[in-house]
Amino acid sequence: xxxxxxxxxxxxxxxxxxxxxxxxxxxxxxxxxxxxxxxxxxxxxxxxxxxxxxxxxxxxxxxxxxxxxxxxxxxxxxxxxxxxxxxxxxxxxxxxxxxxxxxxxxxxxxxxxxxxxxxxxxxxxxxxxxxxxxxxxxxxxxxxxxxxxxxxxxxxxxxxxxxxxxxxxxxxxxxxxxxxxxxxxxxxxxxxxxxxxxxxxxxxxxxxxxxxxxxxxxxxxxxxxxxxxxxxxxxxxxxxxxxxxxxxxxxxxxxxxxxxxxxxxxxxxxxxxxxxxxxxxxxxxxxxxxxxxxxxxxxxxxxxxxxxxxxxxxxxxxxxxxxxxxxxxxxxxxxxxxxxxxxxxxxxxxxxxxxxxxxxxxxxxx
Amino acid sequence: xxxxxxxxxxxxxxxxxxxxxxxxxxxxxxxxxxxxxxxxxxxxxxxxxxxxxxxxxxxxxxxxxxxxxxxxxxxxxxxxxxxxxxxxxxxxxxxxxxxxxxxxxxxxxxxxxxxxxxxxxxxxxxxxxxxxxxxxxxxxxxxxxxxxxxxxxxxxxxxxxxxxxxxxxxxxxxxxxxxxxxxxxxxxxxxxxxxxxxxxxxxxxxxxxxxxxxxxxxxxxxxxxxxxxxxxxxxxxxxxxxxxxxxxxxxxxxx
Ligand SMILES: Nc1ncnc2c1ncn2[C@@H]1O[C@H](COP(=O)(O)OP(=O)(O)O)[C@@H](O)[C@H]1O
Ligand SMILES: [Mg+2]
Numbered sequence: 001x002x003x004x005x006x007x008x009x010x011x012x013x014x015x016x017x018x019x020x021x022x023x024x025x026x027x028x029x030x031x032x033x034x035x036x037x038x039x040x041x042x043x044x045x046x047x048x049x050x051x052x053x054x055x056x057x058x059x060x061x062x063x064x065x066x067x068x069x070x071x072x073x074x075x076x077x078x079x080x081x082x083x084x085x086x087x088x089x090x091x092x093x094x095x096x097x098x099x100x101x102x103x104x105x106x107x108x109x110x111x112x113x114x115x116x117x118x119x120x121x122x123x124x125x126x127x128x129x130x131x132x133x134x135x136x137x138x139x140x141x142x143x144x145x146x147x148x149x150x151x152x153x154x155x156x157x158x159x160x161x162x163x164x165x166x167x168x169x170x171x172x173x174x175x176x177x178x179x180x181x182x183x184x185x186x187x188x189x190x191x192x193x194x195x196x197x198x199x200x201x202x203x204x205x206x207x208x209x210x211x212x213x214x215x216x217x218x219x220x221x222x223x224x225x226x227x228x229x230x231x232x233x234x235x236x237x238x239x240x241x242x243x244x245x246x247x248x249x250x251x252x253x254x255x256x257x258x259x260x261x262x263x264x265x266x267x268x269x270x271x272x273x274x275x276x277x278x279x280x281x282x283x284x285x286x287x288x289x290x291x292x293x294x295x296x297x298x299x300x301x302x303x304x305x306x307x308x309x310x311x312x313x314x315x316x317x318x319x320x321x322x323x324x325x326x327x328x329x330x331x332x333x334x335x336x337x338x339x340x341x342x343x344x345x346x347x348x349x350x351x352x353x354x355x356x357x358x359x360x361x362x363x364x365x366x
Numbered sequence: 367x368x369x370x371x372x373x374x375x376x377x378x379x380x381x382x383x384x385x386x387x388x389x390x391x392x393x394x395x396x397x398x399x400x401x402x403x404x405x406x407x408x409x410x411x412x413x414x415x416x417x418x419x420x421x422x423x424x425x426x427x428x429x430x431x432x433x434x435x436x437x438x439x440x441x442x443x444x445x446x447x448x449x450x451x452x453x454x455x456x457x458x459x460x461x462x463x464x465x466x467x468x469x470x471x472x473x474x475x476x477x478x479x480x481x482x483x484x485x486x487x488x489x490x491x492x493x494x495x496x497x498x499x500x501x502x503x504x505x506x507x508x509x510x511x512x513x514x515x516x517x518x519x520x521x522x523x524x525x526x527x528x529x530x531x532x533x534x535x536x537x538x539x540x541x542x543x544x545x546x547x548x549x550x551x552x553x554x555x556x557x558x559x560x561x562x563x564x565x566x567x568x569x570x571x572x573x574x575x576x577x578x579x580x581x582x583x584x585x586x587x588x589x590x591x592x593x594x595x596x597x598x599x600x601x602x603x604x605x606x607x608x609x610x611x612x613x614x615x616x617x618x619x620x621x
Contacts, residue, residue: 265466265525268427269480269532270456279479283470361470 085322092158158313173240178247254285294354386435413588459529519550
C-alpha cells in the first residue's frame with residue numbers, strides 16, 4: 001500500500017522493463033532442455049491431431065445427400081446423413097409442415113435465456129415479464145390452438161426444441177425453488193430447518209432416473225386426474241425438484257460464506273428479513289458459489305437426455321432415430337458428432353458466460 | 367446544540383438498562399447491568415477483552431437478546447415483539463469494528479439502500495442525503511467506488527455515513543478504530559468528535575483514551591460482565607477508585 005502510494009506521487013521513478021514476446025515464449029516454453037522437448041513433442045502431437053480432424057471433417061468428407069453413394073469410398077465424414085436427416089434431429093416427431101413453428105420457438109427460447117443473462121433484466125419484475133413472455137410465445141408456437149395454429153400435443157414435441165424446453169423449464173422452476181430450499185434449511189426454527197434438510201437430502205439421494213420414472217409412470221396412479229397434468233409437465237416438475245435440491249446446497253454453501261456481520265449491518269439499518277435476504281445475502285451467496293451454480297446448469301443441460309427413458313424424443317433420441325433406418329445406419333458417428341457439436345455450443349456458451357460473470361462480480365472484492 | 371443541552375438538563379432519557387442479565391449458555395456475560403444514558407450524552411465504555419462490552423451495546427440494538435432485566439430505548443421496551451424491534455433499530459445506528467460494508471454495492475449504494483427500502487425515500491432524495499453525509503465524513507469523491515477499493519479508515523467513515531443516513535437518534539460504536547492501521551485512526555476519530563459536537567447521543571466502546579477525555583460525558587469501566595466503575599473522564603482517569611480500573615488503566619496507558 002505504502003510503496004504504491006509513494007510511487008504514484010513521484011513521477012521520476014522508472015517503470016518496470018518491458019517484456020518482449022520472444023522473452024515470454026522463451027521463458028514459458030523453452031526455459032530448459034526438458035521444457036523444450038515437452039513443448040516440441042506437444043506441438044507435433046497437436047498438429048497431427050488437428051490434421052486428422054480437419055481431414056476427416058472437411059477435406060475428405062462428403063457433404064450432400066445426393067452424394068451418399070460416394071461415402072463408401074471416402075475416408076472422411078459422410079455429412080450426407082445430416083443433410084438428409086437433420087429435420088428429425090431438430091424436430092423429432094413434430095409434424096413436418098409445422099417445423100417452422102418449432103424453429104421459431106427454439107429461437108424465442110434461446111433469446112429469452114440469453115436476455116436473462118443480461119444484468120439489466122436482473123430485477124424480479126423484469127425477469128418475470130421476460131420469462132412469462134418467452135414461455136408464452138414458446139408454448140403458443142409449439143402447442144398451437146390459437147390464431148389458426150393447429151394443436152400439437154407435447155407427446156409429439158421432440159428434438160432440439162424439446163431439449164431446450166425441458167432445460168429452460170427445469171431452470172425456471174428449479175431456481176426459485178432452490179433459493180427457497182436453501183433459505184428453509186438455514187431457518188432459525190429447528191423444525192423448518194430439519195424438514196427442508198430432510199427434503200433436500202431425500203431427493204439428492206435418489207437417482208434422477210427413479211424420480212423421472214416415478215413422475216411419468218407412478219404419479220398417475222396416486223394423484224387425482226386434475227393434478228396430473230401432461231406427462232411432460234410431471235417429468236419437468238420431478239426434474240426441477242431434483243435440480244433444486246442440488247442447487248440449494250450450492251446456494252447454501254454460498255450463504256454460509258457470507259460473514260455474519262453483513263446480516264448484522266442489515267439488521268441495524270432496519271432492513272426486514274426479505275430485504276436482507278434479497279439485497280445482502282443472496283447477491284453475495286451467488287457470487288460466492290457461482291462456479292458451482294453454473295456447473296449445475298451445465299450438468300442439467302446434459303442430463304436432459306435422460307428423459308428418453310420415459311418416452312420423450314429429445315435431441316439424442318431423435319438423433320438415434322435419424323440414423324436408425326435404411327442406408328443411414330452406418331453413419332451414426334457423424335450424427336453423434338453433430339449432436340455433440342450442438343451440445344457443445346450450448347454448454348460452452350454457458351461456461352463462458354459463467355466465467356464472464358465471475359470476472360464481472362469480482363469487482364469490488366478488490 | 368441548545369435544545370440538546372436542555373434535554374439533558376430536563377433529563378430526557380435515551381437508554382435505560384435495569385438489572386440486565388445475559389448468559390451465553392452457562393456463561394454469565396452481563397451481570398446486573400444498570401445504566402442510564404441521557405439524550406445527547408456521550409458515554410465511553412472500556413474494559414479488558416471479553417468483559418462483555420460488545421455484548422452490552424449489541425443488546426441495545428437487539429443484535430443480542432437479554433434474558434433478565436429490562437432495556438428501554440427511546441421510550442420503547444425491548445421485548446420480543448418484532449414490529450417494535452425494527453422500529454428501534456431504525457433509530458439506533460451501529461458502527462462495527464469490521465466496518466461490515468456491503469462489498470457488492472458501491473459506497474453510494476451502501477448509503478442509499480436502507481433509505482429507499484426502510485425510509486421509503488426516492489432514489490434522488492436518498493442520493494442527495496447520502497452525498498451530504500459522505501461530504502461530512504470527507505470522502506464524497508469515493509462515492510462510486512466499491513468498499514474493497516478503499517482503505518480501512520475510509521471504509522469506517524463510509525460505515526459511519528451509512529448509519530447517519532438513517533438519521534438515528536443514538537449511535538453505537540463497537541471499537542471502531544481497533545481494526546485500523548495506526549495512521550488511519552485519527553481520521554475516524556475526527557469524524558466521531560464532530561458528531562459528538564453536534565449533540566448526537568453516543569455510546570462508544572473504545573480504548574482511545576484521548577477521545578474519551580475530549581468528548582465523553584462519562585467513562586464506564588467493565589470487567590467480567592459488570593460495570594465496575596463509572597465517572598466523568600477527568601475523575602475517572604485521575605482518581606480511579608477501583609483496583610481493577612487502576613490496573614487496566616496502567617496497562618493501556620503504558621502504550
Ligand atoms: N455468540 C456468543 N456465544 C458464546 N459466547 C460468546 C458469544 N459472544 C461473545 N461471547 C463471549 O462473551 C464474552 C464477552 O464477549 P464480548 O461482549 O465480545 O466482550 P468484549 O467486547 O468486551 O471483548 C467473551 O468471553 C466471549 O467469548
Ligand atoms: Mg468487543
